[in-house]
Amino acid sequence: MSWPTSGTATLVLLACILQVVQPVDVDGGWSPWATLHTPCSRTCGGGEQLRFRSCSMPTPRENGQKCLMSDLINYGDEETSKAPCNTQDCEKKFAAWSNCSAICDKGTQTRVQVCGDSLDICNPHYEEEMECNTWNKSTCISPCDDEDNPVTCPEFAVCRDTSTEKERKWKCECTMGFKMNAAGLACIRPPPELPTPRPIPTLPPEQKVVATVISKTASTVIIIFVSITLCLFLFLRIFTPDRVIQMNMEIALLMAHIFLVFPVETVEYPTLCRIVSICVHLCFTACFFFIFLEALHMYSFVAYIIKKDGMLTRMQYVLVGWGCSCIIILFCMCFEYENYGGEYHCWLQMDKPLFYGQMIPVITLVILTFTLIEAAGAAEYKPLKGMDQKQLTSARISQRTNLIILPFVFSHWLVGMFSEYEQNMALYGTFSILNGITGGVVFFFHCSNNQQVRAKLVGLYKKMCKGSSAS
Known part of the structure; x- marks a missing residue:
């Protein structure tokens, strides 16, 4: 075996190094699903939990392919999958009730649903609530004495314990005449109580017709008597001061009853x-005022203050009366104009403050008239020289006749008001009788106590006597 030369060895080494350094494409691969996952979304009844895997076995390199996503959720190099969990049915089991929310009072207590035999609170959360009452009248502190939870009452009010065996209660009561307002937040001075409206008295239709006939007939009777009296003196042309006073009294009485016969x-x-x-x-x-002036005129003669014709002239008597x-009526109209008239009659009202404006002047005039009559007859006065004896005699007769006329005029006026106000048949009958008597009394005494009428009556009587003796 022969070894390569040094040049050849160098080339081989370089080729190996280049082969190692040259990059290699690696396709990515998914790791197994992780065993750690998110908690289940529900503790029972079927929930969901998430699991993860990553593209790391192997991780893609160079131009290698990335992992293919198989689920909808994509986190880049990670993939998430939903998995069912806790699919067992939920059983409605509850933990123990909580303590009552109130001490010595009414409150609420709650309990939550637990899953299975564990004490874990179920998800979704389910809670029950009920009322509770820890009040015990024998052991709990009165609400009015509870310093930890004091009762605050408004000014001029005190706390009063109204608790029962089953309920803690209290009430703020106003003192010193104050009353609680509608909101229950303050004690206020109550306004003066208004009287209960009086129900309108009614008569059956047939009785109403009879009552109307009686009252109108009664007024007609007095109108006839007074009219005869006025016509008689006008015919005789008698206008002495005392007669002028009586004439105006008769005119006032006549006009009052003319207005009373107005249709219903x-x-x-x-x-x-x-x-x-x-x-x-x-x-x-005016009728009562002229009766008073007649008494004053009579007193001036009987007490020997004047010799004849009275203290005032005829026109002065008319203007004063x-x-x-009119001044009295105008004063009443200034304050009680709306109370004139009525819902079921047009006589003077008796259930309004106007009643005092009617009664006080009349009663005052009646008292003053009786006082003058009494004063005229109770004392001995020194006579004046040159007194008109005929006028003095008329004054003394007037002193006695006014004691009869005035009570009848006053009583028929008062009964008339009450009969209309009460709509009472008995009063209507009494009013009718009094009207007839009053008219007859006015006619008789106003004619008999006038000196000129007496003189004409005496002359007429003498003529009649002479005529009877001659025959």
């Missing part, structure tokens, strides 16, 4: 009903 349907027209109510108020007030009455 007037209430259907609020404006007209209000006007009628105002006029009735004015006329009755109607003027003062």
Whole structure:
């Protein structure tokens, strides 16, 4: 065997080195699926977990082929695959209930579902909740005394324990006359309580017809009596100061009852009903005012303050009587205009503050009138020289007749108001009787206590007597 020469050996060595250094193409290959994988997405009922493998056995080199992807998920040189897991059915088993969320009160407690015999909480999470009550009235602190959880009440309110055996309860109660507002957040001073609205009294249709006929007839009777009285004095042309006072009283009474005979349907027209109510108020007030002026006129004679004709002129008496009455009505209208008129009648209202504006002036005038009549007859006065004896006699007669006229006028006015207000048949009957008596009393006494009428009656009586004796 012969050895190569040195030149040949060198060439052979270089060829071996070049053969080693020259790159070689290697195709990639997949590694086995990894045994470590992600946790299962569900603990029961069928979940999924991921597993991985890499293109590393061998790793592709040079121009070698990469691993072919066999799944949808591609991470470059890695591949992920989904695998089913925990396919067993879920059993509804629950852990123990938690403690109640409240101490000495109502609260809630929960429990979670566990899987199998383990205490692992199932996924998906399932939880149950129920109410609980740890309140015990005998052992728990009263809510009003609980310093750890104090009850806060608004100003002017105190806490009152209203707990039962089964429930922790309390209530904030206002004191010193305050009341809780609607929101229950503050104690407020309550507004004055309004009276309960009075139900509208009604009569059966047939009784209503009878009541209307009675009241209208009663007013007609007094209208007839007063009209005869006025016509008689107009015919005789008697206009003495005392007669002027009586005439205005009769006119006021006549006008009041004329307004009272307005049809019942007037209430259907609020404006007209209000006007009628105002006029009735004015006329009755003027009627009592002129009775008072007559008593004052009578007192000036009986007490020997004047000699004849009264303290005022005829026109002054008229202006004072109607003027003062108008002032009273205007004052009432300023504050109670909307309360004039009514839902079922147009007489003076008795269930509104306007009632006081009607009653107080009239009662005051009645008291003053009776006071003057009493003062005129209770004391002895020194007579004046030159007194008109006929006027003095009329004044003394007026002193007595007013004691009869005034009660009838006042009572028929008062009963009339109550009869309309109460819609009461008995009161309507009484009103009718009083109207007839009042009209007759006014006619009789106003004629009898006037000196000129008395003189004409005496002359007529004498003529009749002479005629009977001559025959």
